[in-house]
Amino acid sequence: MEHNAVKQILSCRDVSKTFYGDGKCTEVIRHIDFDVTENEFVVLFGPGQCGKTTLIKMLAGLEECEEGSISLENEKITGPRPDLGVVYQTTALFPWCTVRGNIEFGPKVRNKDKKETRKRADHFIDLVGLKGFEDSYPKALSGGMRQRVGIARAYCNDPRVLLMDEPFGHLDAQTRYMMEEALENIWQKEKRTVIFVTNNIEEAIYLADRIILLTNRPASIKQEFKIELPRPRDYVSPEFLKLREIITQAMDATV
Amino acid sequence: MDEKQQKLLEHEKQQRAQKRKYLMISVVSVCVFFFVWELITGILHILPDYTMPSPVKVLDSFIKKFYTKTPDGEILPVHIITSLKVSLFGFFLGSVTGVPIGIMMAWHPRFEKFFRPLFDLIRPVPTVAWIPIMILWFGIGLGAKAAVIFVSAFIPCVVNSFAGIKQTSQVHLWVAQTFGASRREMLFRIAIPTALPSIFTGLRLSLGSSWMALVAAEMLAANKGLGYMIYTSRSLGRADLIIVGMLTIGAIGAILSYVLGIAEKRIVKGVSR
Structure with a gap:
């Protein structure tokens, strides 16, 4: 047991994964090993198609580890569970539910108290800035708004760890900046342990406490960067740009 | 701002005018159809009355048929109610069994493997081909017709429910799982x-095909109903009554599918069609 104040919450012990199919073996993840402390914002940063999504799915319990293990507070993750919330790449909202219906989905499935759920939902709808859109259907929302619903939906289920798989990957650059700011804001107000996957370096530096740089497939950890710039960060401050340069260089050496 | 408001009103006005124009075109289309029909039958007498009566004559027969039992033994409302009863009964049976079976087939792989071959064998058999065997089994009463309609309603329900469930997104399932x-x-x-x-598409197709199957079934085995009326009128050379029957069938089919469309709008939410 460590003696400092930070509490370790999630650990990924020597995880590997190979896919078998179509008459070949595809090694996607090789010996990945890291720990995440409570309320830490960790960004998994790596080139496209490097196996980040597979890693997130394994962390979420949606994919089995072939070797090694992942555990949440010393308890092995063997399947999907409510305390591991996931925000997906593309809109994973249910088109047949309103904004409120989507956000209340998790608590409803778990038969939580209705009044309590409603209050929680209202709180997170407000937090992500969707007040007034409670009864809209997803098709009426913009891409950014949909991801806000996705974030609120994950939060409303009160997970210990939030896993985000390139949630802003499909947004245009401007919306993306806005959403990064919004997420930072939400996270400051409602601290959670977050593991965030991206292939966008600015996004990584803007959001992360720590960046884990992954190599190309099979993904393994190349290097880790602690980001200690004060929040909220400035995309064009010299320190930001300096970090960007350092990480870009490390990344170039990867590919 | 006022100017913008003005423009908005102007725009809405234009759209309403456009809509009216399109409605006019539809009305004109129907009018032209009836006029041409009247022209070649009632006015110019190009076609003889016994093969193609004029619309005026058809309307006259239609009204008279509400209280005249000749030549087929029943007044029109009785035919309509008989047909509706049978077809809705068959449709109901077909959909309450077809939809769940389609869903189960898509959801449970074993269920699919078991039913698929049987279903693929039965599916291509045209509805009409079921009629003789059904008559052998159930006689010419309600049973045979209901059974034929059941088959014709059942198949689209299974196919479309199956396809609908198969569209389920993996990501949605992951979300639910987490x-x-x-x-x-x-x-x-x-x-x-x-x-x-997709299930509603299936129901709509089922309703359509059960209405069509009904007429076919009634032509072969019935003593009342719209199909029976048409068939009897043919053997008596009453073209006017044949057309009355056809138009009634068309109108009721359209009304049924309209009603189902309203139900669909109420139930299916948030999905753009």
Whole structure:
């Protein structure tokens, strides 16, 4: 047991994964090993198609580890569970539910108290800035708004760890900046342990406490960067740009 | 701002005018149809009355048929009610069995493997080909017709429910799984809502085909009903009554599918069609 104040919450012990199919073996993840402390914002940063999504799915319990293990507070993750919330790449909202219906989905499935759920939902709808859109259907929302619903939906289920798989990957650059700011804001107000996957370096530096740089497939950890710039960060401050340069260089050496 | 408001009103006005124009075109289309019909029958007498009566004559027969039992033994409302009863009964049976079977086939792979070959064998058999065997089994009463209609309603329900469930998004299932949903809950909260538009397509097709199958069945085996009326009128050379029957069948079919469309709009939410 460590003696400092930070509490370790999630650990990924020597995880590997190979896919078998179509008459070949595809090694996607090789010996990945890291720990995440409570309320830490960790960004998994790596080139496209490097196996980040597979890693997130394994962390979420949606994919089995072939070797090694992942555990949440010393308890092995063997399947999907409510305390591991996931925000997906593309809109994973249910088109047949309103904004409120989507956000209340998790608590409803778990038969939580209705009044309590409603209050929680209202709180997170407000937090992500969707007040007034409670009864809209997803098709009426913009891409950014949909991801806000996705974030609120994950939060409303009160997970210990939030896993985000390139949630802003499909947004245009401007919306993306806005959403990064919004997420930072939400996270400051409602601290959670977050593991965030991206292939966008600015996004990584803007959001992360720590960046884990992954190599190309099979993904393994190349290097880790602690980001200690004060929040909220400035995309064009010299320190930001300096970090960007350092990480870009490390990344170039990867590919 | 006032100017913008003005423009908005102007725009809406234009759209309404456009809509009116399109409605006019539809009305004109129907009018032209009836006029041409009247022209070649009632006015110019190009076609003889016994093969193609004029619309005026058809309307006259239509009204008279409400209280005249000749030549087929029943007044029009009785035919309509008889036909509706049988076809709605068959449609109901077909959909309450077809939809769940389609859903189960899509949701449980074993169920699919078991039923698929049987279903693929039965599916291509045209509805009309079922009629003789059904008459042998059930006689010419309600039973045979209901059974034929059942078959014709059942098949589109199975096919479309199956296809609808298969459209379920993997990501949606993951989301539900992470929220702790059981497989049963995933079926009811994810897969069925996904499939709902498709299920309704199936119901609409079923309703259509059961109405069509009905007429076919009644021509072969019945003593009242719209199909029977048409068939009897043919053997008596009453073209006017044949057309009355056809138009009635068309109108009722359209009304049924309209009613189902309203139900669909109420139930299927948030999905753009």
